[in-house]
Amino acid sequence: MKKELHFEINEFRVRQAAVKKEMARRGIDILLLSEPPNQNYLTGYNAYSYYTPQMVIVALDREEPIWIGRFMDRVSATMTTFLAEENIRAYPDTYVQSTVLSAYDFMADIVKEVGGDKARIGVEMGGYYYSARAHAVLTRALPLAEFVDADLLVGWIRLVKSPAEVGIMREAGQLADVAMQRVIDTVEAGIRECDIAAAIYHQQVSGTAEFGGDYPCCPPDLCIGERSIAPHAAWTDEPLPDSTVVNLELSGCRHRYQVNLARTIVVGKPSPAFQDLSEIAVEALNVGLDAVLPGRTCSEVDSAFRQALARHGMEKESRIGYPTGIGFPPASGERTASIRKGDETVLQPGMVFHMMPGLWLDNVGITITQSFAVTDRGFEPLTKTPRKLFVK
Template sequence: MATKCSAIPLTGFPFPRSEYERRQHEVLEAVASARLDALVVSAHGHLRYLSGYDGSGGYFAPFPLIVVPGRPPTYVIREYDEQAVRAYSCVNEIVTYTQQHDFGKVCAEVLRRHGLQSKRVGFELGCWSLAPADVGALQAQLPELKICDATRLVSSVAAVKSGLELEFMRDAMRMTDVAVRTFQNSLREGVTELEMAAAMAAAIEAEASKAGGEVSMTPSNILFGERTKLPHGAPTQHRIKKNEPAFLEVGASKHGYMVGLVRCAVLGRHAETESLHGLAEDVIEALVAAVKPGASAGAVDAAGREVLKRSGRQGAFRQRSGYQTGINWTERGDLSLEPGAEDILKTGMTLHMPNILCSESGYLFGTGAHVLVTERGAEILSRTPHTLYRA
């Protein structure tokens, strides 16, 4: 593991410096293609992608990474967090501010130093971690600055994974599969959602320790019985009874690369959710078959909706069909499989496709696939079947 602060244990960035330089170079090519003079990156996932540092100190004010052709990238950060940024990032050029109200002035000075005060500069206006007040503070300092929306720019580059990134994601998926198998093997009458979460976490910890302890599990959506009607529900002391459904959405993560799955089960029989799951399986199979280089995100989404339309139950699906994954998969502006989306799939992209359907009485139930786009189509990364598990 590379590190800039060798005196501090367990710091450094997970990839070789050359990997971050490659990413920065490709982002600069995208900056040129967008006819921008520079890019101000503020989304935490994008900061981590380009530098190694996760941007976690930026809750106070933005920690922008300023990327300019022909110059090394510059971080503008809070002085308090300087040591952490130096320890966890590959960026050498760091400028600090102290108080929140200093951000606009200091960041504007860096842009002015780069000769950008009247240029076209891209900002991630549609991502988290950049407030309208932040943009206003900069504009007040640089009234001739041409602020352009570059929300999709970094994500379009990050959507295509390198071999090193895919190694991390495959390792994370092996742990996700461990969590799913533990969920299935531990499902019994009377077990609580929290007990299930604890069993899964213990299994992940045991497996991860064999692999150097670099993989962790994110908080899971584990819901039993009537509680499967809740979206994004956290586990509680609720116990599962005979002839009830069980819902799981879980993802293991390695160095921020999360790989998730939706898997469901029934303890005994439950006709309503069993029927719903059967339809979700058909939709997932259609989505996977539609994934290939050159296909549009909208066309993949449409393949799944066509199955729903033929079933006469298209109202059961109330969300998008999937989204790109990698570092911080909940970033706004990432590629999305939704109606009319024009993004073109490329070899090396990874996609999570959770098909969660809603029954007439409100149960949320289904299955999913996490895939890699290859020249031959979709490679399913998980080794646990997408079919319904019956305990």
């Protein structure tokens, strides 16, 4: 059976060693990973199966993690992970959406098998895929174990990407660029909003002549007309009027690594005030990017951006950036550092952020952004779409 690994096995070993080192520091014997990005990071596992319970177990005294999932997804685990077959476990279909059986009881038996009866067990309490019921079943099935919150243990390790990961994210950036260009070419008065969305999805997946893309973590934010002041609006089937603003955030996704990109497109002639706003937004964005240097903190980068904005008598309430990397629904952003006031995370080469300083005012919104990797000298843009207002 052909393997679909996108990294050398040694890279997975390095990741696993880093996770185990942090587990040991926290006194965690066994780590239960419910978040698909973390499962992918440590094993390579990739399948659209996370709507049913699945888990990766990392034990300090075991050489390899153990993947546990639905029986029909075992073949995907064999194809997409480096794990030995004895470390790929599957529960019968009788556990799927059962009102009687719980897959977490099945998982608890495997935790016992690896010595977890009385262990200190870390779980992802803040994860999207670790439910209250999952926790209740596991704690009932393992009454002598000590459960501790290990949310973001792997996330903070994932924050610094390897050169191989950054290489894949460069390709994801190219996918974002071609999708954005498709929209710029497509947008015109009279075209339906839903047809713009369809063009985005087509280009995201068909990609470039050299490589295709994956499904994104979340739908594009297509915020048009009055909805341009809403950061996360959905599209309609209405045609574009002769004069309107299109705020669009989309992404390129390659081997589950996601790079985000947002631009504002004006149909018709923008007002002088809106043109001025776009220039202010770009100026502040560029100042923020120029502040990116290893050794500086996220808060210092945020401060540089806000000082540039303040020179024009403007301010922004929300954060201006977040890290991206491996992404699965429902969100592309990693839940660790933020480029915002008070975040003292120190920038290191290999970190990847989406600087998203969108401005949503009372009656107007504009979104011009930049994804970048931190380098030893500053930042490397991961997308090449010009940082400017586009006018059609």
